[in-house]
Amino acid sequence: MVATRIDCDIHPAVGGTRTTLLPYLDDHWKEQVVSRAIDGLDLNSYPPNMPLAGRPDWRPANGKPGSDLAMVQRGAFDQLGASHAICNVLYGAQAVYDPYMASAFCRAINDWIAAEWLSADQRLRASIVVPMQAADLAVEEIERRAGDHRFVSILVLAQGETLLGRRHYWPLYRAAEKYALPLAIHAGSQYRFSPSSIGWPSYRYEYYFVEAQAFQAQILSLIYEGVFGKFPGLKVVLMESGVTWLPAFMWRANKTWRGVRVEVPWVEREPASIIRDHIRLTMQPFDGPPDAEGVADVIDQIGSDRMFLFASDYPHWQFDGDDAIPPHLPQSIVSRMCVDNPLETFPRLKLAA
């Protein structure tokens, strides 16, 4: 089917570990999950009943927003006009402490999404959910899915146990580059650290605001640890990160690099240049200024029309109505972000499923 609009970020929901995932667990974990009543692993970042977690018209009568395939199809495809959509499953499997449990649950999520979503609708693709608790087990999961072209990216949370540029993650990026899988960093936390240097916020509103900083920290980590030098084919996608913080961030990163680059001699060009080549962003939420001129300024300051990816963030409530495209975007950006940029960023989209 010809791609006319690729939604790079939708969220099918796991109903529960003991329900949705149970059929996909091996005998050991089936027994553990049932006898120890292991469940309730919804990520603290997204309590299902909080307004952001589901727009009212996207909430099924029973179950969590995003848990009903038919409803998701109606929303993402019929209502919002996508021709294809990439499923990014956010669930606590990514946050558990036991690396073997993490591996088993991530595997179950990927098996479930393949069997009950990707096989049910050829327009759907998915990110591989990986256990970052153990890099070698994460690589195993990537290898396991590499031959299934419906998996088009690797999903990690914005706030994990160590910053993503660190050496122990490099085997993942080797695999990612080899299989043309971009690294998708999505909003969400393993709650190992407070979301910023100042400590734990009282409100989810604060937490959500400050999460944009985690993405920035991840970009700096990937750049300064030399990941893009080592893996020049690697692309990184920021999902649900906000977009308009990017220009000021690029300026400051450039300025700091010029002053302190003696510390990181392997970073041979300015961060903004590396960002334009390797980093992509989904467009919901955009966090734009209220006026068209302001939006045009931000786009101009970012200095690249290849970085933007159409996304609805369905069923998260980022906008009202049927138009997932942020207001006031220049037309040149809109044309690129719906098809060209996603195809370029997720090369496996072009492969036969």
Place this chain on the structure above:
Amino acid sequence: MSDVIDRPVLEQEASAASRLRIIDCDIHPSIHAFSDLNPFLPKRWQEHLKTYGSHLRTPYIGTTPYPRSSPLICRRDAWPPTGGPPGSDLAFMRKQHLDPLDVEFGILQVLDLFIFSQQNLEFGAAIQRAINEWQLAFWSHRDPRLKASILAGQDDTALAIAEIERCARTGEYVQVNVSPRANEPLGRRRYWPIYERAEALGLPLGIHVGGYGGHAPTGGGWPSYYCEEHHSNAHTMAAQLASLVIEGILERFPKLKIVFIEGGFGWIASAIWRMDRHFERFRSEVPH
């Protein structure tokens, strides 16, 4: 016509009908050595400083967690020829900075981990008091252009308020400084009595970047490099802004002015847009 800007141009400025006034809101004076504080530090704490020393939430005794790219993070030409660290010599500060720029007022921001980040809160309060007195004795009283700030570490609110009131009575301090990185975000309820006092006394609240409050600089963990970590200074300011706004500090203490110092500026626009954009979605969480 000569390419060189000659002396006469500056002389013209001196006789001009108006001139640009400069108030420098961020000047960093420094002690020569801990012993400079002895006149202001009770014997008990002098001993403590010499023996147990600083107890911070960082790995090293003698340096910051991330080594800086220049010694003491200072411009290399700022080391006084008579000795001592940059910022420790008033005569040199006048010669290099205050006089050539014709600074009308300079607001002192005394930095250093050992002031705000002490885990022993009583010791920290004693250090803050000593520094507050030192600011007057060594700086403001010797050069009236230089105005002192009340350092009041917020993690012991009672001690902080006592120090704010003590200093405010002198009438010689122009702001209250709190730590940018303490146990909890600045908007948290436990710190509200400090804002209540500052507002009542008509003193702005100054927040200067720096410090290690014990939380990782980022939500994803610890950076490896100073080049990377330095960005978190701006993040700290934006996060504190969000805390102060979302906890309702600006509404609860409407006369309080808040100053972010050395936190960068470019991040402000997108921070406001992001906070505004998501307000409706989280409004029911923050009815205040």
